[in-house]
Amino acid sequence: MAKEMMKGNEAVAEAAIRAGVQAYFGYPITPQTELLEWMSRRMPEEGRAFVQAESELAAINMVYGAACTGRRVMSSSSSPGVSLMLEGISYMAGTEVPAVIVDVMRGGPGLGNIQPSQSDYNQIVHGGGHGDYHPIVLAPCSVQESIDLTVLAFDLAEKYRSIVIILSDGSIGQMMEPAELPPMMPLKTSFPEWAVDGAAGRERRFLSSIYMDAPAEEVANMRLLNRWAKIRENEIRYKEYYLDDAEYAIVGFGSAGRVALSAVRQAREMGIKVGLLRPISLNPFPVDAIEALGKRVKGILVVEMNTGQMLDDVLLATRGKVPVEFYGRTGGVIPFPDEVVSAVQRLAAGPIVTTGHPRDRWMKFMSFLN
Missing domain, CATH: 3.40.50.920 (Rossmann fold)
Structure with missing residues (x-):
């Protein structure tokens, strides 16, 4: 396929669509708003779900609910918006559902400014919400790599039932470069056996991050840790x-x-x-x-x-x-x-x-x- 000039944020959005994202939930915040705007046009064109939520808190919990169905889902935001999402991200990690989140970083702390920064490294790599879990974090340095890592992110999220965060910044999100988009992938029509889909005539499925029994919570934590050991063994990239x-x-x-x-x-x-x-x-x-x-x-x-x-x-x-x-x-x-x-x-x-x-x-x- 021929390369075309694309803005980083828009390239990520189109790459996600071509990778088969079925639902997007987000809230505008500079410098990532172009991603949401692109999704607002393209997702309905493709017959898929797009919701501009009333806040980042609402958006991440919509992602949480949709992820429980086994569909490919995502959200995007920028530094202070991602801070608001951290509780929901932790809930998703505890429930072991896959999702992709794009963080287009800006200056901070606080509201800071809308200029490009790498201020979220600790928040995303060493933080991400309460509890013992680790999101996969991928950092592109170009528009093309943003596209490639977006496609990879959905595959990794599903493979490991994990949250995958693409850690971009305002420079990469706003720059325009020639890049090649992937071909359009068919949407998923079958879903994992753990997914909640409302189907009747089968054993009830229940997804939750709540383990009131301490030994059961410890088992869940060790399951996440063992999964993370496999990720460390197979998914290091540089x-x-x-x-x-x-x-x-x-x-x-x-x-x-x-x-x-x-x-x-x-x-x-x-x-x-x-x-x-x-x-x-x-x-x-x-x-x-x-x-x-x-x-x-x-x-x-x-x-x-x-x-x-x-x-x-x-x-x-x-x-x-x-x-x-x-x-x-x-x-x-x-x-x-x-x-x-x-x-x-x-x-x-x-x-x-x-x-x-x-x-x-x-x-x-x-x-x-x-």
């Missing part, structure tokens, strides 16, 4: 660039990873042997790949559009075996490649200070903003 001969490495995801790749190419032209590891699955996180990377290079630079949320996961993965530095921009500010190149130069210049936390050293460097 990409490597210029790492074959690298003496230094950058770790960055999404838009920050995209900027970092430009910085890597610039630094290479300057004679600095640096490469990039870009996590695609933020949960499960590529711990082993980053640990192995730490044994091969002299230092690692973590680049994010926040104050260092993934940084702590990289520090855990490297186990203190390699110096780790951090460079970030926050509040909706996107770093320029030149800024990242300067951080790489500082990393390569040495000697690298290994005392204290990398975030503290970054804060001293960024003190001109105070």
Whole structure:
């Protein structure tokens, strides 16, 4: 199929339609509203369910109810809207129903602003609501990857009866790039045996996240944990660039990873042997790949559009075996490649200070903003 120019948010919406989404429930919030608007036109055209709910709370509970039927369902929002959805997401996890959620991140905390940020990493990867569960989290860095990961998200959600979150940001959601859409898939006509479909003449089915008996709740938690172990074993995704001969490495995801790749190419032209590891699955996180990377290079630079949320996961993965530095921009500010190149130069210049936390050293460097 030929490529066409598409905006990121609209591309995700159309990819979901072509992947067979049967119901969408959402609420407008910048910078993801184009996704909802696209769905408002295309879903009725395809004879499928679209509801603009009265709030994010209502939207996620509509997703919860529809997911119990075994249909392909989704919602989308942006940072403060996703915060409101977390209770419903936890209920869905406890009920073990699949769903896809798109989070187009913006600056925060609070209402923040509508500029692109990666402020939701902790909320999505380490949060997501109360209880012991783990959503699968996928982070695209382009419009094409947003399309591809949307299709994958529905397959993973059904395979593992899990919530899958596509963690995008305002830059990826608003940019336009040439991309190729997948062919239209037929809608599902058969549904899993656990699904609640109102059919008569069979044994009653009941779905709930409530386990009043503590040992029964523990069994449910262990079932989720065992499922997560299979996800960790099979669904870790990342990409490597210029790492074959690298003496230094950058770790960055999404838009920050995209900027970092430009910085890597610039630094290479300057004679600095640096490469990039870009996590695609933020949960499960590529711990082993980053640990192995730490044994091969002299230092690692973590680049994010926040104050260092993934940084702590990289520090855990490297186990203190390699110096780790951090460079970030926050509040909706996107770093320029030149800024990242300067951080790489500082990393390569040495000697690298290994005392204290990398975030503290970054804060001293960024003190001109105070």
